[in-house]
Amino acid sequence: MCGIAGRLNFNREPVNREQLGRMIGTLSHRGPDASGVHVAGEVGLAHARLSIIDLDGGAQPMSSADGRLWITFNGEIFNYIELREELVAKGHRFLTRSDTEVILNAYREFGEDCVRHFNGQWAFAIWDTQDHKLFLSRDRFGVRPLFCTETANSFLFASEIKALLTCPEVQGEIDLQGLDQIFTFWVTLPPRTVFKNIFHLPPGCSLSVENGVVRIHEYWSASYAEAADAHTANEGQLAEELSWLLEDATRIRLRSDVPVGAYLSGGIDSTITTGLVRKIANDRLRSFSITFEDAEFDEKSYQDEASAFLGTQHSNVSCSSSDIARIFPEVIRHTEQPVIRTAPAPMFLLSKLVRDAGFKVVLTGEGADEVLGGYDIFKEAKIRQFLGRNPDSKWRPLLLRRLYPYMQNIQRQPTAYLKHFFRVAPEDLSNPFFSHLPRWELTAKLKQLFSAEVREATAKFDEVGEMESALPPAYRSWSYFGRAEYLEARYLMPGYILSSQGDRMAMAHSVEGRYPFLDYRVVEFAARLPANIKMKGLDQKHLLKRAFRGRVPESIERRPKQPYRAPDGKCFVGASTVDYAEDLLSPAAIRQNGIFDENAVSALVNKFKSGRASSIKDNMAIVGVLSTQLVIQQFINQRKEGTETCTESKFRTTSTLLS
Amino acid sequence: MHRVEIQNNIHTFVVTNFLFGQSLDLLPGDSLLEKGVIDSTGVLELVAFLEEHYGFKVEDDEVIPDNLDSTDSIAAYVEKKLSCAV
Numbered sequence: 117m118c119g120i121a122g123r124l125n126f127n128r129e130p131v132n133r134e135q136l137g138r139m140i141g142t143l144s145h146r147g148p149d150a151s152g153v154h155v156a157g158e159v160g161l162a163h164a165r166l167s168i169i170d171l172d173g174g175a176q177p178m179s180s181a182d183g184r185l186w187i188t189f190n191g192e193i194f195n196y197i198e199l200r201e202e203l204v205a206k207g208h209r210f211l212t213r214s215d216t217e218v219i220l221n222a223y224r225e226f227g228e229d230c231v232r233h234f235n236g237q238w239a240f241a242i243w244d245t246q247d248h249k250l251f252l253s254r255d256r257f258g259v260r261p262l263f264c265t266e267t268a269n270s271f272l273f274a275s276e277i278k279a280l281l282t283c284p285e286v287q288g289e290i291d292l293q294g295l296d297q298i299f300t301f302w303v304t305l306p307p308r309t310v311f312k313n314i315f316h317l318p319p320g321c322s323l324s325v326e327n328g329v330v331r332i333h334e335y336w337s338a339s340y341a342e343a344a345d346a347h348t349a350n351e352g353q354l355a356e357e358l359s360w361l362l363e364d365a366t367r368i369r370l371r372s373d374v375p376v377g378a379y380l381s382g383g384i385d386s387t388i389t390t391g392l393v394r395k396i397a398n399d400r401l402r403s404f405s406i407t408f409e410d411a412e413f414d415e416k417s418y419q420d421e422a423s424a425f426l427g428t429q430h431s432n433v434s435c436s437s438s439d440i441a442r443i444f445p446e447v448i449r450h451t452e453q454p455v456i457r458t459a460p461a462p463m464f465l466l467s468k469l470v471r472d473a474g475f476k477v478v479l480t481g482e483g484a485d486e487v488l489g490g491y492d493i494f495k496e497a498k499i500r501q502f503l504g505r506n507p508d509s510k511w512r513p514l515l516l517r518r519l520y521p522y523m524q525n526i527q528r529q530p531t532a533y534l535k536h537f538f539r540v541a542p543e544d545l546s547n548p549f550f551s552h553l554p555r556w557e558l559t560a561k562l563k564q565l566f567s568a569e570v571r572e573a574t575a576k577f578d579e580v581g582e583m584e585s586a587l588p589p590a591y592r593s594w595s596y597f598g599r600a601e602y603l604e605a606r607y608l609m610p611g612y613i614l615s616s617q618g619d620r621m622a623m624a625h626s627v628e629g630r631y632p633f634l635d636y637r638v639v640e641f642a643a644r645l646p647a648n649i650k651m652k653g654l655d656q657k658h659l660l661k662r663a664f665r666g667r668v669p670e671s672i673e674r675r676p677k678q679p680y681r682a683p684d685g686k687c688f689v690g691a692s693t694v695d696y697a698e699d700l701l702s703p704a705a706i707r708q709n710g711i712f713d714e715n716a717v718s719a720l721v722n723k724f725k726s727g728r729a730s731s732i733k734d735n736m737a738i739v740g741v742l743s744t745q746l747v748i749q750q751f752i753n754q755r756k757e758g759t760e761t762c763t764e765s766k767f768r769t770t771s772t773l774l775s
Numbered sequence: 776m777h778r779v780e781i782q783n784n785i786h787t788f789v790v791t792n793f794l795f796g797q798s799l800d801l802l803p804g805d806s807l808l809e810k811g812v813i814d815s816t817g818v819l820e821l822v823a824f825l826e827e828h829y830g831f832k833v834e835d836d837e838v839i840p841d842n843l844d845s846t847d848s849i850a851a852y853v854e855k856k857l858s859c860a861v
Contacts, residue, residue: 528819529815529818529819530818530835530838530839532838532839532840533808533815533818533838533839533840534815536808536840537808537814537815557811558814561811564794564795564797565795713795713797715795715796715797716795716796716797717795718796719791719795719796720795723791723792728792728820730816730820731814731815731816731817731820732814732816733814733816737795
């Protein structure tokens with residue numbers, strides 16, 4: 117795993133090597149083992165390396181044997197061994213054992229379509245000296261990040277936004293529409309980010325720059341159309357197929373020249389992936405987990421049970437509210453976007469534990485909930501749909517109590533109110549976003565905190581309409597369950613789960629995550645399964661449980677789903693308030709940055725200080741405000757103070773990148 | 776306690792507690808559920824407020840939208856409870 121950066125000057129002016137060095141210098145946490153810069157006239161590629169495969173031969177930027185192609189690459193192509201054999205048979209020469217060189221020769225052989233042959237997680241840029249073409253690509257699910265921007269004379273890209281912000285001509289301003297989207301969906305809609313004119317290449321997309329023209333094209337997207345043969349198939353056969361696919365996905369993800377560890381959360385997904393690693397590698401596996409002081413969030417007993425069952429050598433790190441408060445500014449320096457939950461923070465501590473134990477690579481269970489019907493939002497949608505079909509039913513609302521067994525507020529709620537909270541208007545049933553409406557409506561309430569100016573500026577945005585216009589044509593023909601899965605996998609997963617909680621927290625300590633459930637073969641297999649096989653009745657991940665029965669402790673298979681959560685608002689403001697939160701939430705700081713209304717924020721802070729705040733909304737609100745203030749402080753205000761040459765650029769092709 | 780005074784107290788609590796002090800266009804008869812002012816925790820917060828502030832117990836079967844769904848209806852409910860207690 118690594119960090120990449122680069123620049124192409126449209127006016128053919130030579131790239132400034134020092135400036136490129138500054139860009140890659142900001143990414144040393146992603147690649148502390150080595151760094152390299154390649155400058156050739158108007159193009160420059162840079163690389164910060166975390167050595168994992170071909171430790172001696174994989175230095176980057178790397179050129180093809182004939183010097184025509186140059187690449188800077190972050191990630192892994194897990195099927196590189198098979199691809200290499202295929203390419204050798206076609207007459208390609210290799211000088212190294214690295215997967216990087218496989219990309220180069222695959223590009224030579226297949227052109228832009230090479231990415232369709234890759235099974236992996238990647239963000240890379242290839243400079244073709246012959247065609248004067250820059251080609252960028254990002255993996256199917258957005259595991260690895262890739263940001264870009266265009267100034268008057270240049271196209272720039274990097275693994276993280278902070279590298280782009282070292283360039284004086286790159287703006288550093290909040291994009292209010294991006295912010296409005298985060299305060300609706302928890303994420304921005306790609307390619308938009310929370311920074312004006314800085315874009316994220318969407319998952320499953322490639323980008324080329326040729327003759328000054330930037331072009332993005334989607335090379336892959338999942339179809340959630342239920343397959344007819346999957347309807348008639350025997351459930352046992354499907355379970356067997358899933359099991360085989362996951363085992364193979366894990367096997368190729370163990371390709372590494374350094375030891376591989378595993379996250380073990382205490383849930384079924386990571387117990388399965390860890391068990392598969394044990395089965396395939398058959399050695400003393402190291403596993404890692406987070407424990408919480410607060411029993412509401414802690415899963416230690418299940419982690420210990422899984423570790424004992426699988427025979428791993430287990431280590432954990434304890435996370436308290438004060439830990440979260442202490443590291444949160446650093447966490448936001450890595451998320452590079454506001455968040456409305458603190459859940460990334462414990463992942464930051466976990467990756468440090470892994471790194472301190474001498475590991476660079478971990479396998480995790482990420483992705484299972486999205487692709488195999490694990491999330492509560494799918495269950496909620498199922499129950500709401502059931503209610504909506506007979507809204508006057510006396511007993512159907514009782515099912516709502518089975519929705520969130522871990523949330524006391526819901527359990528204590530009178531049925532009359534429960535019915536109201538999860539009410540389904542007749543028109544909702546045909547709404548394309550049926551499953552997600554309650555979440556988005558709740559999150560959007562946080563906009564009450566926006567200042568009058570921001571409310572006015574954002575009033576014209578139609579965020580849901582924008583998402584609707586980006587939906588694949590077949591979306592409306594999918595079941596409500598398939599649609600819900602698509603929305604999670606397309607938006608929340610890359611924009612938050614795999615980034616703010618995933619890559620960015622792991623790479624903060626130079627650790628690479630690998631996700632067997634996000635092997636595209638597993639995802640494509642799962643996407644076409646009928647909803648009632650993934651969630652039978654209200655049994656989440658039904659097929660997965662069946663496929664691995666006996667290979668997971670029974671108590672873990674049977675336990676109710678417990679989503680990964682962490683203590684929120686009270687970490688920062690309460691009986692005592694951490695200093696930086698006191699400063700950043702003060703009326704003066706709120707007024708200075710202009711995003712939020714100082715009186716509204718004061719009312720929220722006072723509610724926390726008086727101990728009256730406990731709702732999900734209040735917690736999301738304080739974390740959202742604080743993290744937004746931290747983004748502005750760390751990426752905008754401090755930059756202004758330290759960079760006098762920061763100027764506004766004439767952005768030529770905003771519309772190209774956003775179209 | 777006068778009905779208007781109760782209603783003002785309730786309105787202030789709702790605005791401060793659920794709307795971050797921004798009253799927007801909340802009218803006395805507006806449904807707190809329909810307008811999305813109150814969420815699942817909000818009902819519990821409201822019940823706790825009524826019990827602490829007015830000193831009566833809100834019975835389980837009284838926690839229904841008919842009693843608690845607008846500042847108007849809450850004020851009427853509080854008035855009724857207070858008059859019973861006298």
